[in-house]
Amino acid sequence: MRHTVFELENITHIYPDGTLALQDVSLKVYEKEKVAVLGPNGAGKSTLLMIMDGLIKPTKGTVRFLGEEVKFNDDKFLYEMRKKVGLVFQDSDAALFSSTIWEDVIFGPLHMGLPKEEVIRRGEAALQLLGIEHLKDKPPFQLSEGEKRKAVIASVLSINPEILLLDEPLINLDAATQTMIVNLLESMHKEGKTIVTATHDINVVPLIADRIIVLNKTVIGEGSIEEVFSNVDLMKKANLHPPVITELFVKLKEYGISEPSTKIPLTVNEAINYILKLLNGTSKNVKNGKKEQT
Amino acid sequence: MRRMIEASTKEILKIFRDTVLCERYTNIEGLFQRLDPRVKFLATIALIITAVASGKIIIQLAILVLTFLLALISRISFKFFIVRTFLFIPLFAVVIALPLPFIISGEIVASFKINGMLIMVSREGLWEMLIFVLRVWACVSLSILLILTTKWNSLLHGLSKLHAPRLLIVILNMTYRYIYFFTDMLYKMLIARESRLTGPVGTLEAIKGGASALGSLFIRAYEKGEKIYLAMKSRGYNGEMKTMDDLKIHKLDIIFSVLVGAIIVMMLVMQMFHEFPFPVF
Ligand SMILES: Nc1ncnc2c1ncn2[C@@H]1O[C@H](COP(=O)(O)OP(=O)(O)OP(=O)(O)O)[C@@H](O)[C@H]1O
Ligand SMILES: [Mg+2]
Numbered sequence: 001m002r003h004t005v006f007e008l009e010n011i012t013h014i015y016p017d018g019t020l021a022l023q024d025v026s027l028k029v030y031e032k033e034k035v036a037v038l039g040p041n042g043a044g045k046s047t048l049l050m051i052m053d054g055l056i057k058p059t060k061g062t063v064r065f066l067g068e069e070v071k072f073n074d075d076k077f078l079y080e081m082r083k084k085v086g087l088v089f090q091d092s093d094a095a096l097f098s099s100t101i102w103e104d105v106i107f108g109p110l111h112m113g114l115p116k117e118e119v120i121r122r123g124e125a126a127l128q129l130l131g132i133e134h135l136k137d138k139p140p141f142q143l144s145e146g147e148k149r150k151a152v153i154a155s156v157l158s159i160n161p162e163i164l165l166l167d168e169p170l171i172n173l174d175a176a177t178q179t180m181i182v183n184l185l186e187s188m189h190k191e192g193k194t195i196v197t198a199t200h201d202i203n204v205v206p207l208i209a210d211r212i213i214v215l216n217k218t219v220i221g222e223g224s225i226e227e228v229f230s231n232v233d234l235m236k237k238a239n240l241h242p243p244v245i246t247e248l249f250v251k252l253k254e255y256g257i258s259e260p261s262t263k264i265p266l267t268v269n270e271a272i273n274y275i276l277k278l279l280n281g282t283s284k285n286v287k288n289g290k291k292e293q294t
Numbered sequence: 295m296r297r298m299i300e301a302s303t304k305e306i307l308k309i310f311r312d313t314v315l316c317e318r319y320t321n322i323e324g325l326f327q328r329l330d331p332r333v334k335f336l337a338t339i340a341l342i343i344t345a346v347a348s349g350k351i352i353i354q355l356a357i358l359v360l361t362f363l364l365a366l367i368s369r370i371s372f373k374f375f376i377v378r379t380f381l382f383i384p385l386f387a388v389v390i391a392l393p394l395p396f397i398i399s400g401e402i403v404a405s406f407k408i409n410g411m412l413i414m415v416s417r418e419g420l421w422e423m424l425i426f427v428l429r430v431w432a433c434v435s436l437s438i439l440l441i442l443t444t445k446w447n448s449l450l451h452g453l454s455k456l457h458a459p460r461l462l463i464v465i466l467n468m469t470y471r472y473i474y475f476f477t478d479m480l481y482k483m484l485i486a487r488e489s490r491l492t493g494p495v496g497t498l499e500a501i502k503g504g505a506s507a508l509g510s511l512f513i514r515a516y517e518k519g520e521k522i523y524l525a526m527k528s529r530g531y532n533g534e535m536k537t538m539d540d541l542k543i544h545k546l547d548i549i550f551s552v553l554v555g556a557i558i559v560m561m562l563v564m565q566m567f568h569e570f571p572f573p574v575f
Contacts, residue, residue, distance in 0.1 A: 055524045079532055087528045094521035097471055099317045103447065106538065111530035116538065141311075141478050159529065 003031040004067070005163055005194050006052055011061035013047055021047040022058070023218045029163075029196055034189050036209035037198040038228075040239035043216045045198035046090050049165045052196070053087040054078040083112055086161030090168045090198075092148035096140035101132070101151045104140070108159035126158035129184065145172040153181065163194040170204050182207045202229075203243050206266050214238050226263055245271050307481045311474075319442045324368035325550075326443035331452030333547040337554045338440045344558050345432040351421070353561050354428035360557065361435040368443050375442075379435040394426065395419035446470050450535035460533045467535060471522050476515040483507060 006029040013022040022044040029035055029052075037045050050056045051063060057072035064070065065085075071077045086108075089095040098104040106123040114122070127133045130150040135143060143151065149172050156164070164185075170178045185208055189195055197208045205212060205225060212228045214221035221234040228234060229242050241247065249264050249271070259278045265271040320327060326334060345357045365375045400418030407413070440449075450463050487507070 050524065053528050055528055075532060078527075079530065082528060082530055089521070089525050089528070091518075091521055091525075093475070094518055095525045097522045097526060098447070099445070107526075107531075108529040110536045110538065111532070113536075116540075119538065155529065 002033070004028045005031050005065070006196075007064040007067075008048075008052075009062045009064075011048075011051060011058045011063065013044070013051065013056065013058045013060075020217065022051075025061070025215070025218055027213055027219055027222070029194065032189070032192050032194055033211060034185075034195045034209045035197075035211045035213060036205045037196065037213050037215050038200070038202065038205055038238070038240065039198075039215035040200055043200075043238075045200075045215060046167050048215065049087055049167050049196070049198055052165055053085055054081055055087075083159070084161055085163045085165060086156040086159050087165040088153055088156050088167055088169055090171075092145065092152050092172075093140070095152040095155065096143075096148060099139055100137050101140065101143070101154075102127075102136045104151060104155045105158050108155060112159065122158045122160065126154040129157060130154040131180070146174060146177060149173055150177070150181075161193075164188070164196065166195065166197045166208075168199055168201075169197060169208075170199075170201070178204075178207075200240075202240055206243070214240075225266055229266055230264055243267075249274065304481065304484050307477055307484070311477050311481060317445050319368070319370055320445045322369050324370070324443065325546075326364060326368035326439060328544075328546055329550055330541055330543055330547045331444050331448045332456055332541065333543065333551055334440055334444060335449065335452055335456070337551065338436050340554065340558055341436055342433050344561060345429055345436075348561070348565055349425060350565055351425055351428060353565060354425060354432050356557075356561060357432045358428065358435060361432065361439055365435075365439050365442075368439065370439070370442060375435070375438070379431065379438055390426075392423070394423040398422055445537070447535055447537045448539055448541075451537045451539075452541060454534050455541055463535060464533050468519060468523060472515060472519045475518045475522070476511070479511055479515060479518075480508075483511060 008025055008027050011022055011025040014020050039045050051058050054070055062069055065081055096104050105126050106119050109119040109122045132150050185195055212225055213219055216238050220237055221228055229246055235242055246264055246266055259274055262274055262277055265274045341357055345354055395415045398416055398419035400416035402414045403417045404415040450467055454463055
């Protein structure tokens with residue numbers, strides 16, 4: 001059994017104005033996994049991530065971090081925790097609060113009390129990783145939305161957290177940049193980082209997660225991507241449509257076109273395999289767009 | 295008229311955002327930029343106290359001249375500085391001080407009748423008004439000089455090194471971010487409004503629309519402020535602002551402090567012993 005990083009028990013959160021954001025949420029995040037929190041707008045995803053980062057004290061329930069109960073009033077505990085947990089805020093404007101991008105990127109390392117050279121090294125590495133060295137001296141409001149997104153991610157990666165909480169990381173990014181970020185996250189995952197992504201975009205999920213938690217105020221479903229996407233009732237309940245590719249093959253099945261030995265495809269590569277099987281019964285495994293004989 | 299007000303509001307916001315909030319003048323090689331933030335802060339406070347405490351116009355004037363000289367060697371555009379310090383804020387001081395010549399009694403220099411009511415202007419009142427305006431002007435220029443030449447973060451860093459209460463620093467910090475967002479959002483809102491305006495709008499409607507937009511803007515800026523605070527906490531902020539520059543007192547800081555100290559002492563001495571030809575000086 002893998003260790004749990006986060007363990008939430010019966011978390012309920014009501015905002016001061018009376019809005020119920022989360023109700024009785026219980027879930028676990030395991031060490032070194034890639035998990036997506038999927039839910040429609042207003043499902044409570046951002047609230048959930050902020051609770052996991054110790055920023056909001058839930059109205060009810062307990063959070064355990066690495067087996068220890070999170071004490072929301074104990075600042076020392078929270079500072080130590082936040083050295084290990086990095087949260088990419090959904091709202092880029094709030095996350096870029098310094099007068100230049102550079103100051104934002106070094107804010108984390110600086111406040112961790114790292115030596116000056118290390119702070120600079122990490123800041124530069126983070127900028128380079130995201131390919132935004134040229135934006136270093138710009139004030140945040142002069143950046144495009146996509147550039148801001150990259151700057152926010154850089155300002156969290158410079159902390160080098162073991163656990164990454166990402167709130168809609170790919171929003172406002174063009175296709176090439178999305179792929180770049182996905183690859184970046186994948187390599188960080190391979191290095192052993194735990195990655196939790198909150199998103200409403202179902203097409204993003206297969207790229208950044210192995211497991212899904214479906215949230216709509218409360219956890220309404222959980223499982224592997226296949227399990228969740230093929231569960232029509234669950235998807236409806238969550239106000240979500242399956243990815244276009246999956247939908248296409250579900251429709252085709254209704255017309256009698258299907259390949260019973262293989263699961264319904266979720267990504268383009270899986271779809272190619274599926275079609276190849278349909279066409280000639282042979283199974284050629286397609287990975288990353290390149291043909292491989294099996 | 296309304297169009298003019300709108301256009302100038304936008305222009306002022308833009309200048310404010312691009313110079314003060316972008317800390318444009320902090321990266322220029324000038325005198326004030328090279329001083330330690332603690333020295334700058336203390337010198338500014340000392341000069342402000344002198345200006346406020348003194349009742350002599352010559353001292354207010356001297357401090358003003360000193361401030362403008364300092365701004366000049368800190369390579370702040372003279373026109374920019376004059377406009378910033380004079381046009382906006384002392385104007386408001388004049389409004390407050392305007393009734394003084396009529397209220398304070400003394401030697402009458404002018405009198406006129408309005409609706410049968412005799413209104414008298416006293417010499418003492420006029421001087422009081424002048425002193426008040428100069429005082430405000432001096433204080434405002436000094437503060438603006440400090441803010442223009444110091445990165446907000448280093449100022450806060452300096453303050454915490456001076457053992458200012460942590461709560462005060464958190465509040466100052468949040469206020470600054472709040473103003474930043476408020477300005478930015480207001481500016482964007484004005485542009486967005488402009489893009490939706492397809493025809494002439496009555497002045498009353500414009501005021502009504504503006505007021506409700508401003509209201510929602512306050513709330514949004516407040517919420518943003520809260521989120522910013524969370525974002526800062528999430529990246530390790532615990533109320534103490536840290537910056538890359540480790541604060542060190544250099545020779546320049548010492549020379550500057552001694553100079554400012556000497557000037558202040560000189561002013562005090564002048565105030566105490568020197569008899570000026572005019573009673574009000
Ligand atoms: N500061 C707040 N005060 C009051 N209500 C809030 C606040 N923040 C969020 N809410 C409400 O709580 C609910 C959950 O909000 P949350 O931001 O967590 O949703 P989300 O799943 O992240 O949505 P989205 O996909 O739009 O980002 C929403 O109904 C929202 O209106
Ligand atoms: Mg959200």
